[in-house]
Amino acid sequence: MAVSFMCLSGLVEETATNWTLGAFPTCKALHQEEVIKGDAKQVLFNDGSNQELCGFQSSKVVIQSFLGGGKYEALLNAWKSQIQLVDSVVHCCSSELCPGHLPCNLSSLPIKYTGKFWAATEGAFDIAVFWAEFFLLEYLNGNPQYAQGQLGVSDLVDLYRMAVENIEIMDDHFASRSFESTMASHILGTLLQAAERKPIPGLSHSQNTKVVYMAGHDTNLILLRLLLGLRWQSHGWAQNGVAPGGMLIFELDGGEQRQEGGPVVSIYFQVAQPAQLREGQPFSEPQAPSRVQVAITDCPGDPFACPLDAFKKMVISKLRPECIGIPALRDLVENHGAGSVPWPAQYWWTFLLTGQKSTAAVAF
Structure with missing residues (x-):
């Protein structure tokens, strides 16, 4: 063997x-x-x-099309309900992170293109992905309490879809x-x-x-x-x-x-x-x-x-x-x-x- x-x-x-x-x-x-x-x-x-x-074969123009371009409102709106659900648990954010936007929350954080193969953006979507993975791993690791006791298992599974989507933005058919x-x-x-x-x-x-x-x-x-x-x-x-x-x-x-x-x-x-x-x-x-x-x-x-x-x-x-x-x-x-x-x-x-x-x- x-x-x-x-x-x-x-x-x-x-x-x-x-x-x-x-x-x-x-x-x-x-x-x-x-x-x-x-x-x-x-x-x-x-x-x-x-x-x-x-x-990467994907040009920035191609990636931008997957993200919705501009200030990435399309990406933000596509996952708005999931981002808001995460925010209901973590209660983001301090006002200095959202210049010109009050109240300052996850949805208000500016999204920027980074070009990293494991995460195309930083800001609202990427931070929500981090917490979605964190909540799921809390549950899978057997912690008595997960997501501050505010979410059910079906919520965790639904939020985890963001993690796959986040990877697929860069790790796409071209890559x-x-x-x-x-x-x-x-x-x-x-x-x-x-x-x-x-x-x-x-x-x-x-x-x-x-x-x-x-x-x-x-x-x-x-x-x-x-x-x-x-x-x-x-x-x-x-x-x-x-x-x-x-x-x-x-x-x-x-x-x-x-x-x-x-x-x-x-x-x-x-x-x-x-x-x-x-x-x-x-x-x-x-x-x-x-x-x-x-x-x-x-x-x-x-x-x-x-x-x-x-x-x-x-x-x-x-x-x-x-x-x-x-x-x-x-x-x-x-x-x-x-x-x-x-x-x-x-x-x-x-x-x-x-x-x-x-x-x-x-x-x-």
């Missing part, structure tokens, strides 16, 4: 080893951080700091090709390696690997969803929510039931419901997390069981090879043939991407 990592910071080692502790409690070899290894230069996600790779091409090519390469049963350069796990685990940012999940044209609706969360611990799962099935048509790819989104996270509830069949199958809408075949060859062509068509930070995977995307993929008589393979705080890959 091999284990390999590609990571951005030390935080992911703890995330991944705790995941293996829960997923494989009897396999003690996977519970130690010293088994984690990888090439720190071959990161799966360009956070914008790597000047040798692609930056997804720039920043997520490396990770998408890694997923594709892993699926092809498992099907072809031969090593593919650029991957640190072998062709015999059955599961690859990656701990990543919520931005990774959002960018990958936008890149591949995916959507999901999980129980307890808003549409396309990327709640803590949410997993985007890619499964490759080449078992006997697929012998005639070749291996197929299916995608699932899995996340615990809010109360399950708050209570630290152990999962069982009667108390399973929310798991929904995600349609691969651009697949020319079955969107819920997409032929691997069709999936390969679809993914490659969406990538920018020059944005792929692992040279061997860039070569794979540029040079991989369009023919059918050979596959063995029977196998099952799973890839999991979990939204956390950094990016890592674990294979075993």
Whole structure:
């Protein structure tokens, strides 16, 4: 059982080893951080700091159109009720923060464009997003009181939609090709390696690997969803929510039931419901997390069981090879043939991407 990592910071080692502790409690070899290894230069996600790779394709004009332009009244009005709800709890603000506006509250704070990939603005919307996330984490962490005892769980879930929207302003369809091409090519390469049963350069796990685990940012999940044209609706969360611990799962099935048509790819989104996270509830069949199958809408075949060859062509068509930070995977995307993929008589393979705080890959 091999284990390999590609990571951005030390935080992911703890995330991944705790995941293996829960997923494989009897396999003690996977519970130690010293088994984690990888090439720190071959990161799966360009956070914008790597000047040798692609930056934002979105021009300021494009971003301004998403924000509503001008003084951003459109953005403010679109989330007015949520911002006012947050303000009813935090009771913002001191008068010096709102020159010329009284009373001074969250809605009165001027909005400015910042250009940061994790937050396009500062001011009313961005501050409301901060408090929305804070209230939700208070609840999920099991605090006896959250949001000053003034909001219900449905309010927290609704407010959390602002956090996803805040990221998507910058991490949009344009940015997804720039920043997520490396990770998408890694997923594709892993699926092809498992099907072809031969090593593919650029991957640190072998062709015999059955599961690859990656701990990543919520931005990774959002960018990958936008890149591949995916959507999901999980129980307890808003549409396309990327709640803590949410997993985007890619499964490759080449078992006997697929012998005639070749291996197929299916995608699932899995996340615990809010109360399950708050209570630290152990999962069982009667108390399973929310798991929904995600349609691969651009697949020319079955969107819920997409032929691997069709999936390969679809993914490659969406990538920018020059944005792929692992040279061997860039070569794979540029040079991989369009023919059918050979596959063995029977196998099952799973890839999991979990939204956390950094990016890592674990294979075993």
